[in-house]
Amino acid sequence: MSTIVLKGGEVLDGGGRRRADVVVSDGAIAVVGADLDADVVLDAAGCVVAPGLVDLHTHLRQPGREEAETVETGSRAAALGGFTAVVAMPNTEPAIDDASSVRELHALARTALCDVEVAGAITVGRAGERLTPMAEMAELGVRLFTDDGTGVQDARLMRRALEYAGGIGVTLAQHCEDAALASGGHMHEGEWSSRLGMPGQPAEAEELMVMRDIALSRLTGARVHLQHLSTAGSVAMVRAARAEGLAVTAEATPHHFTLTDASCAGFDPVFKVNPPLRTDADVAAVKAGLADGTLDAIATDHAPHAPHLKEQPFDQAPPGMLGLETALALALTELDLSLDEIIGLLSWRPAAIAGIADRHGGRIEPGRPANLCVIDPAAVWVVDPDRLASRARNTPYAGRKLTGRVRHTLWRGEAVVIDGEAQR
């Protein structure tokens, strides 16, 4: 295998920044130092060489919804976005809820351009009734379990799931939504939903389950990860839980810190997502939570949907939006945080939650796996849905000008993205 050098950039990892070239060989970082050479030279002048990004929340849609995305197209989008690992949500058709379905996804991942970490369902068929064989799936490498798309509604069942998961050392992640209170709602309930005559779901539908799961974490001592938090109240509760010392972690999506429910005014279902886009005050709270460490990670909730499904009436279209190719640039453009902090939110902190810190998000040192991305923080570009690698087109950012772009991505030592182009 030929050697690759990332030349002329600034290395950025959990240990800070320093000017250095990085030579990669046989899937690992070989040398970090000045004036290095190799068979292949990838220019990194003016760029930052960072650990590959890790997405805790990706919908690859396979099996079952191949018209929206496949492991191959989704992982290509991930690589272009700087991700070297994504956690694939289990709300596929059928759901990933037993060992054989995990094996099927592992087989599909052979076509991928990044690591596909499989998340398993907490309950069989994500129906919220019976626990899945978590230990059997954990033996195949599953580290995160979630019924994402719906929350586990039954508090007693969730308690048992947390206790059981604690015993096998895996993490449960919750899509926080009280189904009864949210029922029938297609956007955030408030000023805009009232004006638009659109059934809404109140912030409290999310917050009730955040409150309950924090209480269950206290009760069981088990770790719980709260997915895509979107309200000021949720952020405040997580802040308090952390101050109390509870094992609660949380993520937020780029759309929840860049868009509000006012975006729904034109009735374009591309702005329909779950949890829904909230208010300015919620956006400010999510940003503050990312800034002060309350929120551990930026996760994309990349949710491709076929165009014809997003052309249905707003209240019939499925919720979700693309995220992998715009997440880093949105964070760099919209968050008032340092590049180091943003990479932390997108790389080593989610890697720790996903249980893959041995392979992703680590220090850029000889001997470490070569999962790296090279970022040009000054590059300005405009989002064009037709140029995205994802099979679907449902980005809410069409035409938006962003600053910061991934130039190269190295996964297991292979240059899967060079100069913004996927290599396979």
Add this chain to the structure above:
Amino acid sequence: MTGHLRSVDELGVDGLTELLDLTDHMAEICARPIPKVPALRGRTVVSLFYEDSTRTRLSFETAARRLSADTMNFSVGSSSVNKGESLRDTNETISAMGVDAIVVRHGSSGVPWQIAQWTPASVINAGDGWHEHPTQALLDCYTIRQELGRGFDGVHVGIVGDVKHSRVARSDVRALALLGARVTLVGPPTLLPPSLAGWPVDVSHDLDDVVPKLDVCYLLRMQLERQEQALVPSLREYTARYGLTLDRVARLPDHALVMHPGPMNRGVEIAPEVASLPRAVVTKQVTNGVAVRMAVLYRLLGSGVEL
């Protein structure tokens, strides 16, 4: 002139006033022995109703015919929509036949905005979800102006009942506020929108308190299934607190009107005897609906001559 009529907001106060004035001309045409003019000859208007509606569809079709437009009725129940055809494909298909206006009724809020992307025709909103029903607002304003015989300044309209789920209420509030009327929404909190931020209205939960102060008592249809969603304990309790009974009508000012967009639930939001009083102008609303829709079609599709 081309364009759409999807929301009252697209008209503004000038557009509203212009249409109300134009409606006077149309009402005059409707009163002729042969109520028909050639103004829209050669134009095609299609009604695309995804939701059942008799009066609105007939009203639009009558309006189009009185202006000599050709009309087509795309009835969803017997069409390709039942075979799973998408909103986009249906509208692109209809548009490919060469139509000038699509009059659309749909159970989902926002559909007129979506289909406007997929057709060169003018899109006229005949009711979208809980959102808007602009021609209803126009005919209501026209009826109020005609029956009260004065401008809108200081006119106090009480809109009573299920505002939350009502496109009629949302359009009426927008139009009446633009014209300068005062609006009070009256109903239990469960039947009001979750947020009224930015709404130019007063709110009351007590109809008895409001009734003596009204120039217009506008009753909304009470959907019978609302009690199943626990929005009201029972229709009986709703009628007791918010129904327009003979007792309450007696406490309206003498000149005050009783209005309803239809179809009425006699005995629920309106007592049977009240619906038959001279001040209940429900059938005048229907009559005016034709003239208002002629004005809308003429303004969107007309060439500006031969009225």
